[in-house]
Every structure is written in structure tokens, then in C-alpha cells.
Amino acid sequence: SLYPEFDLALPAGTDQDIYLQVRNFRSLNLPLRFAPTQHRDAQRLGEFAAMGVILGSLLSLCLLSLIRYIEHRNQADLMACAYGLAITLTIAALNGVTGALLWSETLFWSSYAQTALPPITMGLALLFLRDLYAISTRHRRYDIVLVSTGWGAITSTLSLLLLDRATAHLIITTVTFFAAVVGMIGSQLSWRFRSGIGRLLFA
Secondary structure (H helix, E strand, O other), X not given: OOOOOOOXXXXXXXXXXXXXXXXXXXXXXXXXXXXXXXXXXXXXXXXXXXXXXXXXXXHHHHHHHHHHHHHHOOHHHHHHHHHHHHHHHHHHHHOOHHHHHOOOOOHHHHHHHHHHHHHHHHHHXXXXXXXXXXXXXXXXXXXXXXXXXXXXXXXXXXXXXXXXXHHXXXXXXXXXXXXHHHXXXXXXXXXXXXXXXXXXXXX
């Protein structure tokens, strides 16, 4: 299941005390929902169908980019494949799909995928943007910042292995936000020179 859920068999007509213990490395809001089994199953089916369409479309684009790379040997197609795969894994991790279907028995992957994948995806996005727009030919200083930020976002995930969870999460969040700002600047620079890539990135 994508959600922590369990069945309750409570006798009718009596008050019952239910205790739930949740442990997490940081504070969080935990919504609780009680629903009949049929209603819950119908809702889950709709969510699974929507998620299947999204992830299936992304995987199809990854496969298309890989096929184009095999045919034309264009590095941009290979970067697009890697970027698309990273986005697919990130969306799947944030929605619990990877924890439920991929290596679900591995506690390390289930615990850290949601934190580790977003900065990796953001770093690949910056490197992909650089490759598409050839930023180094127009903005050499910004190109240095972009490359450093891209690889910095990717390598920031190593803090999960070296530091405590809360500190690593703070570092990764800060780096990912900074990488997003750098990416928006790159999109704006591309748009200023009337590049179709810039309009596509802003869209």
C-alpha cells in the first residue's frame, strides 16, 4: 500500500480508545481518516490509475529519448533520458510508489528516497539546461555557478550518510532551493535571447 493503513474491527455501541504512535526525525502534520472499506478501495483505485498514467507517460518519454540517443548519438537525448528517469523516480518516491513497489523490504531506501531524489533531479535539471542552451558560450560566469550548483545539489545527498538526519535534511533543502533559483535565472537568460527553450522552461 502507498499509505500506512490498517483495518479496525470495533464493536458497535461502545466507546473505544485508540492509540497510534508515530516516529519521525522532524515534526509533521499527520491527517487521520476513517473510511468504510468500499469507499477506501474506490478512492485508492482512482489514485492508482492517475499515478499510473503520469508515471507511464514519463517512462515513455524516457524510452523515446533513449531510442533517439541510440539512433543519433546525441548527448542531449541521453541527458533527457536521465532527467526524465530522475523526475519519474522523484514523483514516485514523493507519492510512496517506490517505497511500496521498489525495494520495499529495504528500510534505508524507503526512508531516504524522498529526501535524496529531489536534489539529484534538480542537479540533473541544471546540467540538462546548460547542455540545451549552451550557456557557457554566452554567460561564462553564470555557467560556472550553474555547473557548481548542479553538481553540488547532486552531491548534497551524501550528507545523509555523513550527518544526522535533521541536519542533512536542512542542507539538502537549502541547496535544492538555491538550485531552483539558479535554474529560474537560466530560464530567464534563455528567454531574453528569444530562445524557444526559454519559453518552454517557463511554461
